[in-house]
Amino acid sequence: MDKKIGFIGCGNMAKAMINGMLGSNLVDRENIIVSAKSSETLERIKKELGVLTTLENKKIAREVDILILAVKPYLYEDVLREIKEDIKEEVIVVSIGAGISLDFLKKNLKDGSKFIKTMPNTPALVGEGMSAITLGENLLEQEIEDVLDIFKSFGKVEIIDEKLMDGFTAICGSSPAYIFMLIEAMADAGVREGIPRQMAYNMSAQAVLGSAKMVLERDEHPGRLKDNVCSPGGTTIEAVISLEKGGFRASIMQAVRECAIKSKSMKK
Numbered sequence: 719m720d721k722k723i724g725f726i727g728c729g730n731m732a733k734a735m736i737n738g739m740l741g742s743n744l745v746d747r748e749n750i751i752v753s754a755k756s757s758e759t760l761e762r763i764k765k766e767l768g769v770l771t772t773l774e775n776k777k778i779a780r781e782v783d784i785l786i787l788a789v790k791p792y793l794y795e796d797v798l799r800e801i802k803e804d805i806k807e808e809v810i811v812v813s814i815g816a817g818i819s820l821d822f823l824k825k826n827l828k829d830g831s832k833f834i835k836t837m838p839n840t841p842a843l844v845g846e847g848m849s850a851i852t853l854g855e856n857l858l859e860q861e862i863e864d865v866l867d868i869f870k871s872f873g874k875v876e877i878i879d880e881k882l883m884d885g886f887t888a889i890c891g892s893s894p895a896y897i898f899m900l901i902e903a904m905a906d907a908g909v910r911e912g913i914p915r916q917m918a919y920n921m922s923a924q925a926v927l928g929s930a931k932m933v934l935e936r937d938e939h940p941g942r943l944k945d946n947v948c949s950p951g952g953t954t955i956e957a958v959i960s961l962e963k964g965g966f967r968a969s970i971m972q973a974v975r976e977c978a979i980k981s982k983s984m985k986k
């Protein structure tokens with residue numbers, strides 16, 4: 719892709735996306751420019767990723783074709799006020815902010831602007847992201863394709879209705895945290911059983927990866943796949959019963975609901 723891509727804000731999520739984009743050779747480093755609040759962050763990014771950096775958000779707004787807003791949601795308004803007049807008409811503005819609505823983007827950009835709401839997740843870092851996109855206004859087919867290419871370069875992407883975004887945030891944007899907690903808990907439990915810690919992390923993570931791959935690659939219900947692991951009178955069913963007693967599934971469903979409620983409450 720020969721587009722120039724800018725990130726305003728370069729924290730955990732932007733870094734994951736940039737790593738993913740570079741890892742898939744979608745863009746050259748010289749075609750990515752990022753800003754941050756502090757020069758310390760930018761020096762680190764330059765060293766780690768080799769992309770262009772600037773402390774000036776306006777410079778990014780002026781120079782890029784695709785502008786990705788990657789600051790915390792509460793800063794969107796200030797940042798957009800700062801750069802609004804510098805964004806050229808043909809620039810595609812991409813939000814990754816939780817709770818940032820299409821309405822908000824429309825209100826805070828010039829009339830006729832091109833904008834998109836998205837929600838990525840941090841596994842983009844290793845090319846296994848799961849992102850969702852809600853199309854905004856004034857976009858040409860090719861421009862939508864360009865944005866989809868960016869998100870495809872670090873994983874999978876679905877175009878969804880805006881009303882599904884809170885649920886998506888809860889089961890994909892935020893869920894890597896729950897999965898890391900699962901891996902950590904399984905590893906701790908493995909350590910309790912005598913398995914060396916690092917080995918336990920590797921084993922737990924591989925078990926999660928393999929299980930996820932089975933769901934994605936075999937057209938079988940996850941419940942059946944679970945049943946296939948439970949030998950009659952065997953070890954697994956004991957763990958399954960214990961998980962049910964502990965409210966494992968209800969706990970996950972409740973966590974997802976809390977996350978979606980929070981996402982809704984953050985809506986701007």
Ligand SMILES: NC(=O)C1=CN([C@@H]2O[C@H](COP(=O)(O)OP(=O)(O)OC[C@H]3O[C@@H](n4cnc5c(N)ncnc54)[C@H](OP(=O)(O)O)[C@@H]3O)[C@@H](O)[C@H]2O)C=CC1
Pocket residue numbers: 726727728729730731732753754755756757759760775788789790791793797814815816837838839840891892
């Ligand atoms: N983390 C995640 O898993 C996900 C996050 N998101 C969304 O991504 C966005 C960013 O989150 P995340 O990466 O976690 O946040 P971070 O706190 O890791 O990064 C925020 C970045 O914004 C920079 N920044 C702060 N103020 C300004 C400013 N005025 N101008 C330019 N840059 C500024 C910070 O600079 P400095 O480093 O110098 O302080 C930092 O680099 C949020 O809107 C969030 O909702 C979406 C999906 C997943």
Ligand SMILES: O=C(O)[C@@H]1CCC=N1
Pocket residue numbers: 816887891892
């Ligand atoms: O916790 C958050 O608000 C962001 C959005 C999704 C993941 N992290």
